[in-house]
Amino acid sequence: MKEEQTAAAKNAVRRNDMAEHGLRKDSLREPLVLGNPTLHDITEKISSIAVGAPNKKFMLALTITGLMAAWGVVAIVYTIITGIGVWGLNNPMGWGWDITNFVFWVGIGHAGTLISAILFLFRQKWRTAINRAAEAMTIFAVICALLFPLLHTGRPWLAVYWLLPYPNQMQMWTNFRSPLEWDVFAVGTYFTVSLLFWFTGLVPDLAMLRNYAKNKLGRTLYGFFSLGWVGSSRHWHHYEMAYMILAGLSTPLVLSVHSIVSFDFAVSVLPGWHTTIFPPYFVAGAIFSGFAMVITLMVVAREVLDLHQFITLKHFDNMNKIILATGMMVGYAYAMEFFIAWYSGSSYELFVFKNRATGDYAWSYWIMILCNVISPQIFWSAKMRRSIPVMFIVSIFVNIGMWFERFTIISTSLHHDYLPASWGYYSPTWVEISIFIGTFGIFLSLFLLFTKFLPVIATAEVKAILPNAQPKHGHHGGSSTLNPGEAH
Amino acid sequence: METTSTMPYAVMGNFYDPNKLIHAAEHIRDAGYEKFDIHTPYPVHGIDQAMGIKRTSLPKFSLGGALFGLANSIGLIWWTGSVHYPLNIGGKPLFAFQFSIPVMFELTVLLCALTTVFVMFGYLCRLPKWFHEYQHDEGFRAAVDDTFVVVIQSDDSRFTETGAKGLLEKLGAENVRTVAANTEYSHV
Numbered sequence: 087m088k089e090e091q092t093a094a095a096k097n098a099v100r101r102n103d104m105a106e107h108g109l110r111k112d113s114l115r116e117p118l119v120l121g122n123p124t125l126h127d128i129t130e131k132i133s134s135i136a137v138g139a140p141n142k143k144f145m146l147a148l149t150i151t152g153l154m155a156a157w158g159v160v161a162i163v164y165t166i167i168t169g170i171g172v173w174g175l176n177n178p179m180g181w182g183w184d185i186t187n188f189v190f191w192v193g194i195g196h197a198g199t200l201i202s203a204i205l206f207l208f209r210q211k212w213r214t215a216i217n218r219a220a221e222a223m224t225i226f227a228v229i230c231a232l233l234f235p236l237l238h239t240g241r242p243w244l245a246v247y248w249l250l251p252y253p254n255q256m257q258m259w260t261n262f263r264s265p266l267e268w269d270v271f272a273v274g275t276y277f278t279v280s281l282l283f284w285f286t287g288l289v290p291d292l293a294m295l296r297n298y299a300k301n302k303l304g305r306t307l308y309g310f311f312s313l314g315w316v317g318s319s320r321h322w323h324h325y326e327m328a329y330m331i332l333a334g335l336s337t338p339l340v341l342s343v344h345s346i347v348s349f350d351f352a353v354s355v356l357p358g359w360h361t362t363i364f365p366p367y368f369v370a371g372a373i374f375s376g377f378a379m380v381i382t383l384m385v386v387a388r389e390v391l392d393l394h395q396f397i398t399l400k401h402f403d404n405m406n407k408i409i410l411a412t413g414m415m416v417g418y419a420y421a422m423e424f425f426i427a428w429y430s431g432s433s434y435e436l437f438v439f440k441n442r443a444t445g446d447y448a449w450s451y452w453i454m455i456l457c458n459v460i461s462p463q464i465f466w467s468a469k470m471r472r473s474i475p476v477m478f479i480v481s482i483f484v485n486i487g488m489w490f491e492r493f494t495i496i497s498t499s500l501h502h503d504y505l506p507a508s509w510g511y512y513s514p515t516w517v518e519i520s521i522f523i524g525t526f527g528i529f530l531s532l533f534l535l536f537t538k539f540l541p542v543i544a545t546a547e548v549k550a551i552l553p554n555a556q557p558k559h560g561h562h563g564g565s566s567t568l569n570p571g572e573a574h
Numbered sequence: 575m576e577t578t579s580t581m582p583y584a585v586m587g588n589f590y591d592p593n594k595l596i597h598a599a600e601h602i603r604d605a606g607y608e609k610f611d612i613h614t615p616y617p618v619h620g621i622d623q624a625m626g627i628k629r630t631s632l633p634k635f636s637l638g639g640a641l642f643g644l645a646n647s648i649g650l651i652w653w654t655g656s657v658h659y660p661l662n663i664g665g666k667p668l669f670a671f672q673f674s675i676p677v678m679f680e681l682t683v684l685l686c687a688l689t690t691v692f693v694m695f696g697y698l699c700r701l702p703k704w705f706h707e708y709q710h711d712e713g714f715r716a717a718v719d720d721t722f723v724v725v726i727q728s729d730d731s732r733f734t735e736t737g738a739k740g741l742l743e744k745l746g747a748e749n750v751r752t753v754a755a756n757t758e759y760s761h762v
Contacts (some may be wrong), residue, residue, distance in 0.1 A: 125720035127616060251654055259654035261661060268676035275680040278686045286691055293718045294615070313695060313702035315711070317717040320627060321699040322617040327632045328694035332687060339683050346676050550616035557592045557619060 116400045118212055120553060123395065125462035125549050132291070132541045135391055137367040140538055143390070151530040158524005161517045162237060170240045172517045179500045179512040184234045185350075187351070187522050189492040191529075192273060192347055193368075195280070196340055197376025198224025202283055203336035206329075212404055214547040215396045218291075219387065220380050222540070226532040227379075228277045230525035235269070237521070265349040272346035279339055283332045286325070289315050291541040344372040351495065358499035359436040361426065367419035371488060374412035374458070377405050377483035385478045387537055394544050399472045406471040409484065413462035416491070422458065434504065442498040446511055450494045457487025567569040583754045585738040587747025588713055589722040592618050594631040598724060598745040599624035605741060609730035613717030632694055639689025640682050647681035648674065657674035660688065 123131070140148075165172055175182050198220040205213040239245045246252070249270045251260045260267050292312035315321070345365035352364040381402065388397045427439040428471040442451050462471045463482040471477070502509050536542070549555055589595040595618060602610055603626040612621060655661045656668030671678075695701045708714045708725065719725040724747060726738045735752060742750045 129615075129719045251650060257659055259659055259661070261663065262651045262655055262677055263663060263673045265664070265676075268680075271680040271684075273675045275684040278684060282687050282691045286694075289695075290616075290718065297715055297718065309704060310702075314704045314706060315701065315718070316706055316714075317613040317615055318699075319612040319614060319618070319621050319625060321701075322614065323622045323627050324630045324632055324694050324698040326617050327630045328690050331633065331636050331690045335683050335687050335690075337678075342676070342679060342683075346680075349676070546616040554617075555592065555616065557596045 093489045094512045120395045120398055128545055128549055129294055132545050133295055136295055136539060136541055137298050137300050148534050151527045154523055154527025155531050158527055161520035161524060165237055165517055174513050174515045178503045178508050178510050181496050182512050183514045183518040184238045186492045186496055188231050188234035189347055191227045193372035193375045194379045195224035196372035197380045199336050199340040200281060200373055203333040206333040207337060212401055214544050214551055215401055216384060218544040219542055222536045224530050225284060230529050233350040251572050265353045265472060268346045269350055272343045276343045279336055283336060285543055289313055290546040294545060341369055353461050356499045357434040363419055363422055370412045370415035371491060375418055375488035377409050378481040381405055381477055381481040385474055398502050403471045403479055406465045406477055410462050410465040413458055417459040438499060441502055447497045450490050454487050454490040454494050457483040502505045582727050584728060585726045586753055587724050587742035587750040589747055593745060595722045596620060596624045601745055606728050606732050607709050607726055609727035611725050613723040615718055615720055632698060635693040636686050636690045640686035643682040643685025647678040708753050709754045711753045713749055
């Protein structure tokens, strides 16, 4: 009897020891929020970021990104008043940096929706720390993306009737057979639904902020946009269902958007574009690039805003695993394209791919391979997945690589046509480069403003996953859909 | 003020432990109260059953929105391309489901999402409501921060002030108090 007791006591001590080192079986999972904050600590932390006055560092950063954006606007205005002849586009290359940038930015957005919708449906509770910022990133990236096709039309003020079916005096409608028209609906819907999802998630947090706003303007704006949310359980009941439905809708939506973007290429008859692998390959690439951008931004935001408590190495570890997985998916797609080019027996197809790896744009192809296929392999090492400098550098590499992927796809199929007589080579002008820099300025400025004035962490969701936030199991079979289960 | 006498008031109590809160919600429900609410900073699991909230009708509205979007997309593509301005492209059929599927899908999702959000906030939650009659109460305001606030309304048929207060105190509520509804406009 006594022996048993001492054994039990020893075990208890051992369990405590192991728990301290995070080794006990039921605490094998690392905590998602560090430092055991109370609910009020979280409120204080996130509110203080949002309502405090902007500091010098913030103003400096905003000035730089603002100047970038302004420079982009100069180039845009120049393009609009002169015509897109100021770009480097000419036969045979009618698409260049503009469409590359469009696909690049749309792709960036995909991580946000993946985190907010797909990881939600898969009950991945670690998403709560990063979903707000990732969704914001989605919306800002899609805004940047939309600029490019609009400018590419050359006369954006007429684009309304080219793009949208509305009754006009010419009695003309859009052509719904065109993948470009599908794109209008896909990207438009994507933007609207992402915005709704983001806003819905923000409402309870804005309600929290309205109590903390330091001035009347802040109180009025937070109060206005929080719609008068008072945390009623009768409201939460509807709210959670809406959140679930939005997640359910966004999941197929995010897969459809980049599939439809890939149709812009795949539905044409050009060798190198006309392939069935494009939709899944584009979706994997979009998630790949999106997570890279999330890491680039969150590494910086975590340091500057001191969010170490909420965004832990575990979050980065998980994201780096996704980068590794999707990176290998695109690597597989690159290889499979070559295999099919050979296996199809089409000499044009084979030529395009040989030309892609060894032709005029081979430099672009090999940058892509280096950045997208080789660089993420470092994440096989758990240590590297948790190293902030390593992941920051790799995420930049992936961002660059994914831009070059789109550029490679566009340039190699267009610059060498079926007829050698019409072959050409395309380089961008300063105007195209400036517009691209400008979109980075717009994107980063919006993101900076977001981090300053809105809750950067989905506070209500993080509160809901704190260890003692929910009633214990077996009590009443919870029907709550937002972050079910106990937090670990 | 004339209106104050007809305006309902409420008995409130704070909770900080979700287990106690669920327990309290069940007891208030079982005591037959209907006009009561529990304000929480985040959704608490199982509180809807504990309070006896009926399952939301939102999915029906969402389905309606989705079907509306689907019907409209088919109508739009078919009517504009083959009735109002027949668009002959290489002799292909004027309408076919194959080429319509991407736009059909997108409009279905779009209308469903818009319906879901607007019906949820606007109809089911009756928001925006930029004025709340108990917002002047500091404890009530803390419901979006760190406090679970149980509110029992005076216009409930079973309500007596002493009864409601006694019940909340028995259930372990802290700072049980009577709060008069504010009729003057103020920010939520």
